[in-house]
Amino acid sequence: MATATRADARSVPAKPPASDPAAHLGRYADLVGDWDAFVAAMQAPKPACAVVNRNRLCRDALAALCRADGIPVAAVAWTTGAIATPPDARPGRWWPHQAGLFQLQEEASLLPVHLLAPQPGETVLDLCAAPGGKAAQIAMALGNAGTVIANDKNAGRLAAIRDKMKRLGLLNLTTTVHDGADFPLAAGPFDRVLVDAPCSAEGTQFAQGAAFVAQSKEFAHKLQGQQRALLRRALRLVRPGGRVVYATCSLAPEENEAVLDAVLAERDDVAVRPVALPGLAADAGLTHWQGRTFRPDVANAVRLWPHRTGTGGFFAAVLERAGGPDPDAERRVAPDPANAGPDAGIGDHLATLRRHFGLPGDAFTGLRFHARGDEIHATHAGHAPWPHPRPQSSGIPLIKRAGHWPKPTTPAAMLLGDAATRHVIELDRDQRDAYQRRAAIVPAPAQLNTCTGRGYVIVRYAGLALGAAFLARRDPPELRSEFPRIWVPESQRTTERTTRSPA
Numbered sequence: 001m002a003t004a005t006r007a008d009a010r011s012v013p014a015k016p017p018a019s020d021p022a023a024h025l026g027r028y029a030d031l032v033g034d035w036d037a038f039v040a041a042m043q044a045p046k047p048a049c050a051v052v053n054r055n056r057l058c059r060d061a062l063a064a065l066c067r068a069d070g071i072p073v074a075a076v077a078w079t080t081g082a083i084a085t086p087p088d089a090r091p092g093r094w095w096p097h098q099a100g101l102f103q104l105q106e107e108a109s110l111l112p113v114h115l116l117a118p119q120p121g122e123t124v125l126d127l128c129a130a131p132g133g134k135a136a137q138i139a140m141a142l143g144n145a146g147t148v149i150a151n152d153k154n155a156g157r158l159a160a161i162r163d164k165m166k167r168l169g170l171l172n173l174t175t176t177v178h179d180g181a182d183f184p185l186a187a188g189p190f191d192r193v194l195v196d197a198p199c200s201a202e203g204t205q206f207a208q209g210a211a212f213v214a215q216s217k218e219f220a221h222k223l224q225g226q227q228r229a230l231l232r233r234a235l236r237l238v239r240p241g242g243r244v245v246y247a248t249c250s251l252a253p254e255e256n257e258a259v260l261d262a263v264l265a266e267r268d269d270v271a272v273r274p275v276a277l278p279g280l281a282a283d284a285g286l287t288h289w290q291g292r293t294f295r296p297d298v299a300n301a302v303r304l305w306p307h308r309t310g311t312g313g314f315f316a317a318v319l320e321r322a323g324g325p326d327p328d329a330e331r332r333v334a335p336d337p338a339n340a341g342p343d344a345g346i347g348d349h350l351a352t353l354r355r356h357f358g359l360p361g362d363a364f365t366g367l368r369f370h371a372r373g374d375e376i377h378a379t380h381a382g383h384a385p386w387p388h389p390r391p392q393s394s395g396i397p398l399i400k401r402a403g404h405w406p407k408p409t410t411p412a413a414m415l416l417g418d419a420a421t422r423h424v425i426e427l428d429r430d431q432r433d434a435y436q437r438r439a440a441i442v443p444a445p446a447q448l449n450t451c452t453g454r455g456y457v458i459v460r461y462a463g464l465a466l467g468a469a470f471l472a473r474r475d476p477p478e479l480r481s482e483f484p485r486i487w488v489p490e491s492q493r494t495t496e497r498t499t500r501s502p503a
């Protein structure tokens with residue numbers, strides 16, 4: 001056998017880097033136009049956007065808070081309720097994020113919920129919800145009313161959704177675990193359904209620095225089968241006249257236009273609707289690909305090419321089901337009986353909480369309560385998930401019933417604390433940051449004007465509730481942070497120490 005020489009080795013092409021889009025996405029060259037710009041944009045980091053928790057404040061108010069801390073932000077031009085952050089920013093560490101004032105999303109990921117356009121009072125299903133950013137965006141868009149079901153077949157991934165529910169104070173969200181392709185028809189009909197389908201992630205994976213793994217033909221075929229099955233189910237779960245949004249972060253026509261074409265060929269009551277996105281340089285869906293022709297209305301879908309939009313790569317389509325009789329007779333007939341009303345004793349705890357914090361008389365209006373262990377949980381009164389699949393979590397924990405004082409949970413303090421008038425402490429900027437690091441604080445005497453004795457208090461900054469703390473009547477008094485340890489970024493954690501207020 002011949003021995004390979006150094007010259008032979010030089011003549012063999014090197015294996016392309018796993019994170020090099022030029023080595024893997026060449027088949028899109030004729031579609032993108034400026035190939036070099038496309039490759040550079042695919043690898044460029046994408047700035048995060050802050051989706052405003054409009055249950056707490058408006059977009060302009062959030063932008064003003066950020067700018068007051070020296071952070072330049074700008075409104076996202078093509079959608080409401082979101083601000084763009086600088087490319088090198090780490091907004092997950094900003095105090096407003098930890099205080100539940102916004103939810104992080106990459107700009108392209110804002111598109112599906114923008115197109116879904118959920119309206120207050122509606123019932124909405126996110127069929128493949130984990131890790132939950134879009135489900136949270138839907139719940140906030142509904143004004144914390146109505147019913148949002150965040151479903152995923154992977155129970156382990158739902159933990160991220162539950163954390164968002166608590167931090168954002170979402171009272172209208174329930175999580176379920178079920179295969180979305182077989183989600184029970186009895187749980188519907190839904191006004192709107194989102195299918196943010198599992199995909200190859202071609203549009204975002206390179207920017208994240210992950211090694212791209214080319215799909216085998218077998219895996220690609222299986223994935224596309226799952227995508228078609230999810231879309232088919234969504235179209236059966238949505239009511240006549242309702243809306244489905246199908247979306248992926250893939251560039252592959254096989255996962256996008258071809259899925260729409262195949263599923264819609266089976267129905268005569270669904271069409272892809274045109275959308276307008278002023279301020280976003282979106283492209284139309286493809287009607288031809290590698291010798292295959294798709295139905296004309298597939299062109300109404302939206303493609304985001306990174307070098308044209310400055311976002312990750314994305315695909316989304318609005319599908320509307322025609323009105324008329326519903327061929328699926330098996331439907332929901334009653335709300336979840338587990339949420340029928342409070343059990344004995346809950347009213348007394350709520351009254352104590354209201355008195356202790358000086359909450360207005362209507363503070364609990366429109367809420368429904370139920371006990372879970374030593375906690376009282378709250379949902380919106382109109383939140384009515386069907387009991388199958390079994391809800392994993394609904395709403396937020398409100399009160400810990402154990403102990404001598406009413407102990408509000410951090411989600412409750414954030415939800416109700418803006419309106420509290422007693423046992424409230426307004427923090428300065430240094431104290432704000434210390435509180436969110438779980439450091440102890442010595443408040444100035446003037447900060448204790450609304451406090452009597454020791455016990456739990458609500459802490460605020462700029463009039464916005466940050467959470468709960470325990471006021472220990474020592475000499476001097478000490479404020480002990482109850483901010484959840486899991487919400488503190490590891491790099492910001494400190495051993496508990498005392499932070500004195502300026503004299």
